Amino acid sequence: SYDLTQPPSVSVSPGQTATITCSGDKLGDKYCCWYQQKAGQSPVLVIYEDAKRPSGIPERFSGSNSGNTATLTISGAQPMDEADYYCQAWDRTTVVFGGGTTLTVL
Amino acid sequence: QVQLVESGGGVVQPGGSLRLSCTGSGFTFSDYAMHWVRQAPGKGLECVAVVMSAGNVKYYGDSVKGRFTISRDNSKNTLYLQMNSLRAEDTAVYYCARGAVVGTGPSQGFDPWGRGTLVTVSS
Numbered sequence: 345s346y347d348l349t350q351p352p353s354v355s356v357s358p359g360q361t362a363t364i365t366c367s368g369d370k371l372g373d374k375y376c377c378w379y380q381q382k383a384g385q386s387p388v389l390v391i392y393e394d395a396k397r398p399s400g401i402p403e404r405f406s407g408s409n410s411g412n413t414a415t416l417t418i419s420g421a422q423p424m425d426e427a428d429y430y431c432q433a434w435d436r437t438t439v440v441f442g443g444g445t446t447l448t449v450l
Numbered sequence: 451q452v453q454l455v456e457s458g459g460g461v462v463q464p465g466g467s468l469r470l471s472c473t474g475s476g477f478t479f480s481d482y483a484m485h486w487v488r489q490a491p492g493k494g495l496e497c498v499a500v501v502m503s504a505g506n507v508k509y510y511g512d513s514v515k516g517r518f519t520i521s522r523d524n525s526k527n528t529l530y531l532q533m534n535s536l537r538a539e540d541t542a543v544y545y546c547a548r549g550a551v552v553g554t555g556p557s558q559g560f561d562p563w564g565r566g567t568l569v570t571v572s573s
Contacts, residue, residue: 345512374557375557375558375559377550377558377559377560379495379559379560381495386545386562386563386564386565386566387487387495387545387547387560387563388561388562388563389550389559389560389561389562392550392551392558392559392561393551393558393559398550398561430494430495432495432559432560433557434555434556434557437509438497438509438511438512439485439487439497439500439509439511439556441494441495441496441497442494443494444494444495
């Protein structure tokens, strides 16, 4: 089975750049998406097709994907960005999610 | 606006069955792949089933194969998940999610998501 690995937690101060990685075998050959899930809420898509932002997602969210690693970057992280973040890819016939990363901004 | 509303969750005994529904509005339902994603209490996300726009191509997660069936009625803008032989480990919030890009599959991501419906399997 295909696995995606994320760090359990990332912590930054407000205004700093937060970087969350997602690792998987030849992940760069697939599309990677990213979701934000705040406490008690449904997930929200923040990046799709590696680097595209859905409408309404702030420009401070960006993504990249190459080799075995996809990266979600939040430039100038704000306290409102505190949430769990999940990467996701499609492998053959299976949707795969990473285990999630808790972002703390304080 | 685009909206997905799930229903049908509840408490069921192990070995029992339940059918979830998800009604979409604000978009052309038949143009998009649809998905069921679940989240056990305090855990991460798991996609349990996918159905492509026409309803003729379906994929299932290994943990639910042979027990769950995904289907859709495009004339009613409704997605279903029939869950049989339920186990305690199926306890989760079940989300309905639309494909992010019209005419494509799960590789492009899911957007938006519904608010979810809670399924509890317990005796």
